[in-house]
Every structure is written in C-alpha cells, then in structure tokens.
Amino acid sequence: MIVPCPRCGKETEMTGNPYRPFCSERCQLLDLGNWVTGAYRIAGKEDEDEDGGPPPPREGQK
Numbered sequence: 001m002i003v004p005c006p007r008c009g010k011e012t013e014m015t016g017n018p019y020r021p022f023c024s025e026r027c028q029l030l031d032l033g034n035w036v037t038g039a040y041r042i043a044g045k046e047d048e049d050e051d052g053g054p055p056p057p058r059e060g061q062k
Contacts, residue, residue: 007031 007027
C-alpha cells in the first residue's frame with residue numbers, strides 16, 4: 001500500500017518500510033523531535049494538573 005509521508009508528503013510504500021508511516025529515518029526523527037520539544041501538543045484543560053487537581057498558584061498569585 002502506498003501512502004503519503006505525514007512529515008513531507010512523499011508517497012512511500014508501507015509494506016516492509018521500517019520507518020512507517022514515514023518515508024525515511026530523517027522524517028521519523030524530525031517528527032519525534034517536534035514532540036520532544038513541545039512543538040506538537042495534545043490539548044487539555046489548562047486549569048488542571050496531571051492528576052486532575054488544581055494547578056499550583058503561579059508566581060505572584062495566591
């Protein structure tokens with residue numbers, strides 16, 4: 001099956017591709033880098049921390 005690479009759009013074969021769904025190791029690592037640096041984020045509620053409780057007060061707030 002031929003699909004477009006989610007990073008660069010190049011058409012690439014899925015079967016036997018060790019970097020799927022990407023076309024190459026470069027595209028795979030660029031995408032991973034975007035997640036690691038926070039360029040990609042999953043939206044969430046800003047008024048809760050990770051355990052669902054209220055976040056700690058910001059500096060200067062009580």
